[in-house]
Amino acid sequence: MVMRSFVDVDPDSHFPLENLPFGVFKPADDKEGRPGVAIGNFVLDLSEIAAAGLFSGPILSGNSQCFFQPSLNMFLAMGRPAWKEARMTIQKLLSADEPTLRDDQILRKKSLFPMDQVKMLLPVRVGDYTDFFCSMYHARNCGTIFRGPEHAIPPNWFHLPIAYHGRASSIVISGTDIIRPRGQTHPVGDSHPYFGPSKKMDFELEMASIVGTGNALGTSVNVNEAYDHIFGFVLMNDWSARDIQAWEYQPLGPFLGKSFGTTISPWIVTLEALEPFACDCPKQNPPPLPYLTESRSKNYDIKLEVRLKPAGETQESVVTRSNFCNLYWTATQQLAHHTINGCNLNPGDLLGTGTISGPDPESLGCMLELTWNGQKPLTLQNGSTRSFLEDGDEVTLTGYCQGEGYRVGFGECSGRILPAPK
Known part of the structure; x- marks a missing residue:
């Protein structure tokens, strides 16, 4: 049964009462960011809710200072009991039959901002970022190409x-x-290596888990307890310069071909919101070692899409449709493996999934695969073609889970390519 809020929420909105993703925003006339939650086309200011004393549960009643911070890190460090308490409180306050916020016109005006009147900021202070390589289809395609x-x-x-x-x-x-x-x-023949702007700019359709509670240096997280160390997920575009990457990556891996920019979506969708859409992950063969063996290995049925819009155009071309369920290694296995050597993770750390490709030609998650390293250019809606991204191209990632009469979505993750410096 669809939940109802006193805030109008379109059936196709990514942000119904069943979702309530967390982010950090700044009103147009304010210098400071503060935590918020998306509901329909509005942002709920959690600092105003905290100032009104409405976080009255046993955990947050004396710890609501976490909602007066410019990032979500303090809140994330409090752990799943605090996250669930906050979510339940917010869900109740925004419900259609709850008068506390609905009927308080002054508080409503102070705490609910139209999304088009705020600026979204990075939701967490990212201390460390690791990118995995967990789609078998992507691994197979890239390996075949090279x-x-x-x-x-x-x-x-x-x-x-x-x-x-x-x-x-x-x-x-x-x-x-x-x-x-x-x-x-790569050099051509006996010449020196080429130096200049990348000629093979690419997007990568990814998602990333946001670490909530971390672990101490020298300890590890049990794979069956890793769920409680993950706050939620964002969309992620791990922009890649494929020609720079191909020349530099042996023997130590990606460096300058990746480090110039990684884009994430502003809203973190919690695991609680995603739980109704849990699904089995692909069968892992051979069976993983005991420290990676889960009591239940699960992914989430998240429909993913990539759109490309050339400079000066209004029409977008859908170039990829994939799904989070295509991942071979789960987010909890990723986190457990990351810590098995005693590496310490911290609140706000970002763990990318790697490119999420599927088994079909239209489900490939990057230009490298879609054009087979430029050999089979894509034709866009306006008739132009692309082997890789051109200056002015705008790439937008979206994703959502489809429920009965509602969607739990991530909004958009977009970025535009500008020319290299002269």
Whole structure:
């Protein structure tokens, strides 16, 4: 049964009462960011709700200072009992039959902001960022392109979630322009390596889990307890310069081909909101080692889409439709593996899934796969073609779970490519 809020929520909205994702926003006339929750086309200011004393549960009644911070990190560090209490309180306050906020016109005016009148900020202070490589279809396609079908996926891939350590300083919020990077690429014949703007700019359709409570240095998180260390998910575009990446990645992996920009969506959808859409993950063969063996391995049925809009155009082309359920390694396995050597995770850390490709041609999660490294250009709605991204191209990722009469969504994760510096 669809839940009802006193705030009008369109049936196609990503932000009904069943969702209530957390973010950080700034009203147009204010200098400071503060935590908020999305409901329909509005943002609920949690600092005003806290100031009114409406977080009255046993955990948050004396700890509501977490909602007066410029990031969600303090709130995340409090753990799942606090997250659930906050969510239940907010859900009740926004319900159609609850008068506390509904009938208080002064508080409503102070605490509910139209989304088009606020600026969204990074929801967390990201101390560390790790990007995994957890889609079997993506791994197989990339391996086939560069090594041939006989050696497409390395043997270790089926035993552990492979990852690289990314650059936290260049994580940006949706809507931020991305400047085309410069770097070295493969030499041709006996010439020196090419240096200049990347000629193979790419998007990567990903999601990322946001670490809630971390673990102490020298300890590890049990895979069957990892769920309680994940606050929720965001959409993520791990922009890639494929030519720079191909020249530099051996033997130590991605560096300048990745570190120039990573875009995330502003709203963190909690695991509680996603739980009704849990689904089984693909069968893992061979069975994972005991420290990665879960009592139940699950993904989520999140429908994902990528749209591309050329410079000066109003029409977008849908270039990818995929699903989070295509991941081979689960988010909880990723987190458990990350900590098995004693590595400490902290609240706000970002763990990317890697490109989420599916089994069908229209479900491939990046231009590298969609165009087979530029050999089969895409034709867009306006008749133009793309082997890789051109200056002025805008890429938008979206994702949602479909319930009966409602959607639990993530909004949008977008960015536009600007020319490289002269």
